[in-house]
Amino acid sequence: MQNRLTARGVRRFGLLALLLSGQFGWACHTMAAQIRVTDADGLPLANAVLLVEGVPPRAEDSYVMDQIDRQFVPHTLVVPVGAQVDFPNSDDVRHHVYSFSEAKPFELRLFKGEEAPPVTFERPGVVVLGCNIHDAMVGYILVTEHPRFAVSDAAGQVLLPDLPEGKWPVSWWHPDQFQQAPVALGELDLNQRDQTLSLPISATVEAPAPALSPLQQRFKSLQ
Amino acid sequence: MRMRYLRTRLILTSVGLLALVLGAVFLVVYTATDVSAKRQAQQHLQVGSNVFSNLLEARARELTSATEILVADFGFRQAVATGDLPTIRSALLNQVRRIGADQAMLFDAQGVMRIASVKDGIAAPVDVQALQRFSDQAMIAIIDDRPYLLVEAVVRAPVTLGQVAMAFSLDEALAHELQKLTGLEIRFVSSHDDAVMSSYSTMTSSVLEMDAESGGQMQESEGYLTTVIALLDQADYRVLAQLASPMAETLASFDLLKRELLIITLIALLASSLLAVHLSGSLARPVALLAEAATRIGRGDYTGQVRLERNDELGLLAERIDAMRSGIAEREDLIMHNALHDPLTGLPNIGVVRSQLDDAIASGAGGVLAQCNLLTADLLLKARGQEFLDALIRQSVASVEGVLPPNALLAWQPGSGFLLLLKGYELEEAVVLIDGLLARLGEKMQVQDIKLSSQWLAGLVTWPLHGRDPQELLRQVSIALNDAAPGADRIAVYQAQRDQAYQRRIRLARDLRYAPQYRELSVVFQPKLDLASGEVRQVEALMRWKHSELGVIGPDEFITLAEQTGSIGMLTQWMMAAVLSQLRSWIDHGIHLQVAMNISARDLDDPAFPQRMERMLRAQQISPDYLSLEVTESAVMRDPQRSLDSLLALRELGIALAVDDYGTGYSSLATLKSLPVQDLKIDKSFVLQLADNSDDAVIVKSTIELAHNMGLKVIAEGIENARSLSWLKERHCDVAQGYFISRPLPAADLERWMAETRGTFV
Numbered sequence: 001m002q003n004r005l006t007a008r009g010v011r012r013f014g015l016l017a018l019l020l021s022g023q024f025g026w027a028c029h030t031m032a033a034q035i036r037v038t039d040a041d042g043l044p045l046a047n048a049v050l051l052v053e054g055v056p057p058r059a060e061d062s063y064v065m066d067q068i069d070r071q072f073v074p075h076t077l078v079v080p081v082g083a084q085v086d087f088p089n090s091d092d093v094r095h096h097v098y099s100f101s102e103a104k105p106f107e108l109r110l111f112k113g114e115e116a117p118p119v120t121f122e123r124p125g126v127v128v129l130g131c132n133i134h135d136a137m138v139g140y141i142l143v144t145e146h147p148r149f150a151v152s153d154a155a156g157q158v159l160l161p162d163l164p165e166g167k168w169p170v171s172w173w174h175p176d177q178f179q180q181a182p183v184a185l186g187e188l189d190l191n192q193r194d195q196t197l198s199l200p201i202s203a204t205v206e207a208p209a210p211a212l213s214p215l216q217q218r219f220k221s222l223q
Numbered sequence: 224m225r226m227r228y229l230r231t232r233l234i235l236t237s238v239g240l241l242a243l244v245l246g247a248v249f250l251v252v253y254t255a256t257d258v259s260a261k262r263q264a265q266q267h268l269q270v271g272s273n274v275f276s277n278l279l280e281a282r283a284r285e286l287t288s289a290t291e292i293l294v295a296d297f298g299f300r301q302a303v304a305t306g307d308l309p310t311i312r313s314a315l316l317n318q319v320r321r322i323g324a325d326q327a328m329l330f331d332a333q334g335v336m337r338i339a340s341v342k343d344g345i346a347a348p349v350d351v352q353a354l355q356r357f358s359d360q361a362m363i364a365i366i367d368d369r370p371y372l373l374v375e376a377v378v379r380a381p382v383t384l385g386q387v388a389m390a391f392s393l394d395e396a397l398a399h400e401l402q403k404l405t406g407l408e409i410r411f412v413s414s415h416d417d418a419v420m421s422s423y424s425t426m427t428s429s430v431l432e433m434d435a436e437s438g439g440q441m442q443e444s445e446g447y448l449t450t451v452i453a454l455l456d457q458a459d460y461r462v463l464a465q466l467a468s469p470m471a472e473t474l475a476s477f478d479l480l481k482r483e484l485l486i487i488t489l490i491a492l493l494a495s496s497l498l499a500v501h502l503s504g505s506l507a508r509p510v511a512l513l514a515e516a517a518t519r520i521g522r523g524d525y526t527g528q529v530r531l532e533r534n535d536e537l538g539l540l541a542e543r544i545d546a547m548r549s550g551i552a553e554r555e556d557l558i559m560h561n562a563l564h565d566p567l568t569g570l571p572n573i574g575v576v577r578s579q580l581d582d583a584i585a586s587g588a589g590g591v592l593a594q595c596n597l598l599t600a601d602l603l604l605k606a607r608g609q610e611f612l613d614a615l616i617r618q619s620v621a622s623v624e625g626v627l628p629p630n631a632l633l634a635w636q637p638g639s640g641f642l643l644l645l646k647g648y649e650l651e652e653a654v655v656l657i658d659g660l661l662a663r664l665g666e667k668m669q670v671q672d673i674k675l676s677s678q679w680l681a682g683l684v685t686w687p688l689h690g691r692d693p694q695e696l697l698r699q700v701s702i703a704l705n706d707a708a709p710g711a712d713r714i715a716v717y718q719a720q721r722d723q724a725y726q727r728r729i730r731l732a733r734d735l736r737y738a739p740q741y742r743e744l745s746v747v748f749q750p751k752l753d754l755a756s757g758e759v760r761q762v763e764a765l766m767r768w769k770h771s772e773l774g775v776i777g778p779d780e781f782i783t784l785a786e787q788t789g790s791i792g793m794l795t796q797w798m799m800a801a802v803l804s805q806l807r808s809w810i811d812h813g814i815h816l817q818v819a820m821n822i823s824a825r826d827l828d829d830p831a832f833p834q835r836m837e838r839m840l841r842a843q844q845i846s847p848d849y850l851s852l853e854v855t856e857s858a859v860m861r862d863p864q865r866s867l868d869s870l871l872a873l874r875e876l877g878i879a880l881a882v883d884d885y886g887t888g889y890s891s892l893a894t895l896k897s898l899p900v901q902d903l904k905i906d907k908s909f910v911l912q913l914a915d916n917s918d919d920a921v922i923v924k925s926t927i928e929l930a931h932n933m934g935l936k937v938i939a940e941g942i943e944n945a946r947s948l949s950w951l952k953e954r955h956c957d958v959a960q961g962y963f964i965s966r967p968l969p970a971a972d973l974e975r976w977m978a979e980t981r982g983t984f985v
Binding site for chain 1: 295297301304305379380381
């Protein structure tokens with residue numbers, strides 16, 4: 001995650017604008033692609049995952065799903081198929097990390113620090129992580145076969161370093177729609193500067209408790 | 224009656240007032256307790272409703288917690304996450320049993336019902352017909368036509384996998400449980416299109432079968448206060464909780480109070496009634512007494528004193544009534560006196576006469592009514608004036624009042640004069656009395672410096688002979704008075720009786736009194752022949768009355784009349800004087816004769832008679848043996864004892880006594896023997912026909928013998944022939960008297976006869 005650039009004060013553009021302005025992006029062979037991701041309302045979208053096909057994969061990284069302040073950090077982790085993920089516990093309480101997801105059901109019972117063995121994700125898919133002790137802890141691991149991928153930060157910035165020039169098929173995924181498989185955006189030249197990618201998703205706002213319970217909402221919607 | 228009415232009104236008024244007040248108090252308290260009971264019931268219902276809702280919410284919270292515990296279970300989450308439906312179902316059933324739910328359902332993340340615990344078979348979801356939030360954590364649902372309290376919990380692993388819903392039937396068990404906690408009757412009703420689908424109630428009564436439209440409003444029905452809480456109202460579905468607070472209970476708690484209040488009210492009413500009765504009695508009783516006293520006074524009874532031992536107004540009233548009573552009594556006496564008396568003379572008036580006359584007639588007694596009037600009244604009035612006339616009358620009253628017999632009623636009626644009522648009097652008697660009265664009235668008197676004698680007339684009427692009606696008698700007596708005229712006719716009897724004999728008797732009765740005065744009386748002497756010696760030593764003095772107009776009146780007639788009218792005493796008096804005067808004269812002339820004279824029964828009745836006799840003898844200085852008194856047998860026998868006293872007194876004086884007219888009465892010789900008499904004088908009826916009648920002869924003969932045996936001398940009178948005389952002589956009769964010997968002669972003639980006949984009868 002080095003060479004991360006931040007583009008402050010960048011004007012926001014729609015998808016069309018991104019496409020139009022892409023022509024001016026081809027300056028050098030390899031560049032660090034930096035994309036700003038927004039939701040349908042144009043607001044910065046965090047934890048959005050961009051997946052790129054057709055490019056050589058990056059050198060194998062180590063993948064870590066840390067637990068800090070009773071939160072999974074990062075909230076969303078993308079790993080290639082077959083990757084091993086470490087679950088270090090940075091809190092002073094024990095966690096009981098589990099997943100019932102089809103892609104990788106597993107359970108790390110009550111561990112502290114570095115006690116837990118790494119977990120290998122053999123199959124592509126979404127693995128939803130929970131802690132049996134702390135229900136509020138939710139984390140996502142997207143196991144993918146795509147060679148390149150990146151996750152947007154809190155400001156919606158996605159950094160894809162060393163992305164070869166040219167247009168590549170790009171897909172996106174977001175944990176808010178974790179049951180949905182990554183959606184193809186078509187071939188995009190992500191290296192163009194000041195690109196803004198607007199995704200058809202609304203950021204999940206931490207709305208106040210709904211007047212209707214989920215069940216009720218369902219019941220309503222059924223009628 | 225009115226008194227009772229007053230008392231009743233007093234009682235009714237006071238008791239009624241009390242009843243009103245007590246009734247009002249009772250009503251107010253009664254109403255207040257009712258209101259209070261209702262308010263309590265309302266509060267109970269209000270609180271109960273809140274408690275009910277809170278309980279439901281609390282129940283929901285509990286259930287929610289229990290449900291959340293289920294969904295937090297790792298194994299359960301794993302089962303859900305892995306879609307292990309049999310495991311999930313068994314877990315749900317287990318939890319249902321554990322927390323006492325009636326239903327458990329699992330919905331997947333898309334809201335599709337995957338499992339319903341109550342149904343066998345996994346793929347047999349129930350029908351949730353309505354669902355509505357009830358509280359933060361609870362909902363009300365209609366599932367398969369039944370109402371449920373529903374809680375849910377989201378199954379996260381860690382993302383939402385679905386929901387678990389636990390349903391609790393709103394059934395009788397819950398209703399009963401809530402009833403225990405709230406104290407309210409509860410009913411759960413679910414309906415669709417207003418058609419009841421299910422109904423669970425704690426009551427069998429229909430109190431809660433009420434209109435659901437009244438939601439939230441409290442209603443009163445059959446002793447319950449009810450309200451409705453709409454738990455669900457969605458489309459045509461409705462779930463209602465009907466709550467009822469039994470007012471009867473709260474009312475019952477006041478029942479004791481009410482009963483006590485009622486008892487207190489009744490006791491107060493009773494006590495106050497008794498008090499009212501007593502008080503009104505203490506007021507009404509004296510009033511009744513006063514009313515009774517007033518009634519008595521009204522009837523004219525003034526005797527009882529009216530008195531109340533009280534110091535209040537009633538006591539004062541009693542005093543005043545008593546003062547009124549005595550005042551009325553005095554005034555009524557005065558009025559009565561004035562009504563019955565003549566103000567001029569003070570004598571009773573005609574009203575009294577009429578009244579007494581009425582009484583006398585009614586009692587059956589006879590009597591005489593007389594009216595006397597002043598003849599010269601008109602003249603005197605004209606000459607001297609009313610005042611003089613009044614004085615004269617007053618004086619006249621004074622002069623006659625003293626001489627009236629005690630049973631006579633003398634009255635004065637202005638315009639009529641005196642009225643004299645003589646009860647029990649014979650007419651002849653009354654005539655004499657009235658005549659004396661007229662004489663008295665006619666005496667000279669001094670009136671206002673004038674000496675005068677007034678002339679009065681009288682009219683008489685007698686009852687029942689003349690009539691029986693007082694008014695008629697008064698009219699008749701005034702007619703009689705009109706007939707009266709000065710002189711001989713100054714006394715007039717009512718003209719209905721005009722027959723001569725009667726008039727003659729009346730006239731004789733009146734005039735006899737004046738006979739001595741008018742020198743119409745005289746004495747004659749009949750010789751009594753002593754048969755043994757043939758000498759005359761005794762004479763019988765006999766009275767003669769020669770009326771100035773009617774001529775000689777027989778002794779039988781006027782003596783009888785005198786005895787009837789009470790004039791006999793006067794005649795005896797005159798006779799005595801005349802006889803003694805003659806005796807004196809004879810003795811002075813050397814003629815010694817014993818003079819016998821008749822005395823009447825009335826003389827014997829007069830106790831003063833013997834003394835008077837003695838006084839007169841002494842006055843003439845005549846020895847009593849010159850005098851012989853003859854008393855008729857009937858007079859002696861009338862009242863033997865009384866006669867005996869007088870006869871003894873006379874005998875003690877030395878006066879000879881003889882029984883006259885012996886044989887006419889029915890006395891026995893034995894009775895005669897007890898009398899102090901010396902002579903027995905055989906009645907002339909036996910002697911007159913002595914020779915011809917053998918019966919008379921026997922009687923006379925035996926009488927002579929018996930008398931002699933008793934030591935009595937026998938005198939025979941009525942001898943009219945020689946035969947009788949010789950017969951008597953032969954029978955030793957002592958003395959003979961009769962026309963054959965000599966008729967009664969005046970004194971001078973007797974003296975001559977005696978001189979001529981001396982020795983003739985030897």
